[in-house]
Amino acid sequence: MIIFGVNETTHDASISVLKNGEVVFAAHSERFSKQKNDWFTNDKLIDCALEYGKPDKIAYYENRWLKKSRILLKGGFGGGKPYYLERKDLKWVPRESFSHHYSHAAAGYYTSPFRDAVIVVLDAIGEYNTSTIWVGDGSIIKRVYKDNYPFSFGLFYSAFTQLVGLKPNEEEYIFMGMAAYGDPNKYYNKVKEYFPSYNKQKYNFHKGITDWGWVTEQDKFDIAAAVQKVYELRLSEFMKMARTITGKTELVFMGGCALNCSANTMLWDIFDDVWIMPNPGDAGSSLGAAAAAYGKHVKWLSPYLGYDLGGAYPVSQIITELIKNKVVAVAVGKAEYGPRALGNRSIFADPRDPNIKDEVNKIKKREMFRPFAPVVLEEYADKWFDMDFNSPYMQYAVKCLQPDKIPSVVHKDGTSRVQTVSKEQHPGLHAVLSNWYAMTGVPVLLNTSLNIKGQPLLNDENDIIEWENTYGTKIVRGDNG
Numbered sequence: 001m002i003i004f005g006v007n008e009t010t011h012d013a014s015i016s017v018l019k020n021g022e023v024v025f026a027a028h029s030e031r032f033s034k035q036k037n038d039w040f041t042n043d044k045l046i047d048c049a050l051e052y053g054k055p056d057k058i059a060y061y062e063n064r065w066l067k068k069s070r071i072l073l074k075g076g077f078g079g080g081k082p083y084y085l086e087r088k089d090l091k092w093v094p095r096e097s098f099s100h101h102y103s104h105a106a107a108g109y110y111t112s113p114f115r116d117a118v119i120v121v122l123d124a125i126g127e128y129n130t131s132t133i134w135v136g137d138g139s140i141i142k143r144v145y146k147d148n149y150p151f152s153f154g155l156f157y158s159a160f161t162q163l164v165g166l167k168p169n170e171e172e173y174i175f176m177g178m179a180a181y182g183d184p185n186k187y188y189n190k191v192k193e194y195f196p197s198y199n200k201q202k203y204n205f206h207k208g209i210t211d212w213g214w215v216t217e218q219d220k221f222d223i224a225a226a227v228q229k230v231y232e233l234r235l236s237e238f239m240k241m242a243r244t245i246t247g248k249t250e251l252v253f254m255g256g257c258a259l260n261c262s263a264n265t266m267l268w269d270i271f272d273d274v275w276i277m278p279n280p281g282d283a284g285s286s287l288g289a290a291a292a293a294y295g296k297h298v299k300w301l302s303p304y305l306g307y308d309l310g311g312a313y314p315v316s317q318i319i320t321e322l323i324k325n326k327v328v329a330v331a332v333g334k335a336e337y338g339p340r341a342l343g344n345r346s347i348f349a350d351p352r353d354p355n356i357k358d359e360v361n362k363i364k365k366r367e368m369f370r371p372f373a374p375v376v377l378e379e380y381a382d383k384w385f386d387m388d389f390n391s392p393y394m395q396y397a398v399k400c401l402q403p404d405k406i407p408s409v410v411h412k413d414g415t416s417r418v419q420t421v422s423k424e425q426h427p428g429l430h431a432v433l434s435n436w437y438a439m440t441g442v443p444v445l446l447n448t449s450l451n452i453k454g455q456p457l458l459n460d461e462n463d464i465i466e467w468e469n470t471y472g473t474k475i476v477r478g479d480n481g
């Protein structure tokens with residue numbers, strides 16, 4: 001039984017493939033089309049998915065007509081005809097649709113290790129729902145709470161992202177990074193008035209913030225800091241309410257809001273265990289729709305599910321380049337599903353060198369204030385970072401305990417967005433870090449995505465050649481024996 005899950009007609013289209021209950025393929029449209037956050041699927045992506053076999057069913061991630069009715073009745077944007085419907089070879093495949101928030105909930109719960117959990121979905125907007133709480137019990141997912149558009153945690157954050165001149169629905173992560181450079185208290189009370197309680201807001205943020213007044217350059221950082229502080233306050237209240245009304249101690253958190261790694265860390269203080277699927281935003285909902293059609297937990301092995309470059313992990317080449325140049329770009333095996341590069345389409349660098357951050361920012365043509373993340377051997381994570389949980393998908397920002405030793409992976413506020421690596425999770429990357437640790441006494445590397453700012457991550461062989469020709473930097477590929 002092969003099920004294709006599809007999400008498109010909104011930012012970041014993707015396709016996932018479930019084969020007999022195992023997630024065998026999942027990839028973003030943008031990596032094939034080279035259009036950042038591409039709204040639509042394309043032939044290259046569909047053909048790649050079809051290599052796993054022709055689907056018996058196609059599951060779509062939202063109710064198109066319900067969404068259309070919301071746009072007509074209440075406003076907003078999105079919609080259009082999905083591209084996959086144009087494909088003649090998929091025309092007679094049976095189709096099924098699931099609601100936007102149910103697809104998020106299914107993507108999280110059915111990939112999680114839990115069988116009795118609360119599922120919280122917070123995003124900008126799908127059809128009507130914007131905040132939902134569900135209970136996962138065995139194979140059943142049941143909704144127990146909802147808030148509707150225009151109230152929205154995601155739209156609140158996106159509207160302020162737009163207010164400071166960044167792209168809403170795309171550059172919220174930059175806005176989050178700016179927060180560390182601002183004074184959170186300067187505008188705290190003013191921002192709080194826009195979002196007075198966890199289920200009340202001042203107005204429809206989809207229309208942008210029109211009554212703020214003039215915004216200076218320093219204001220932008222102070223606004224980011226205040227928005228992050230208010231967001232964290234309301235998120236914490238919402239999560240405590242979710243725990244109280246369901247009585248559950250294990251949390252699955254999904255929706256675009258689950259990408260806020262600075263806020264996510266508090267979840268470990270509210271719940272005993274937390275699962276955030278590594279692609280919690282809309283791009284992860286192609287897998288959610290497929291899992292919803294399957295109707296029970298899927299076999300989830302890892303987030304390395306995209307285009308396959310093949311090759312064994314080039315451990316010794318990576319170490320050689322790091323010793324020689326302190327920076328190395330790597331492209332090998334299957335691409336990551338989700339926004340983070342977790343070792344297969346990554347740039348690694350020596351985190352001990354305080355100048356390496358500027359060096360890598362220059363390679364990636366990013367703003368100089370942008371922080372970089374560390375990847376650390378799981379067995380030493382708690383010696384270097386203040387954490388008593390694992391973070392295999394780079395989803396939590398925690399305090400760095402030895403910032404003087406690894407200055408290039410510590411943000412202005414003293415935190416780091418950590419990726420922990422076990423041998424089981426990624427044997428190749430674990431071997432790189434183990435060798436690096438044996439040589440330097442530091443079990444940490446800087447890990448950032450292999451792309452230029454504003455462009456999708458590198459995907460296939462052509463991307464590697466183009467990168468090498470354009471930038472003159474060599475990319476280390478897989479060992480093929």
Ligand SMILES: [Fe+2]
Nearest residue numbers: 123126256282
């Ligand atoms: Fe969503």
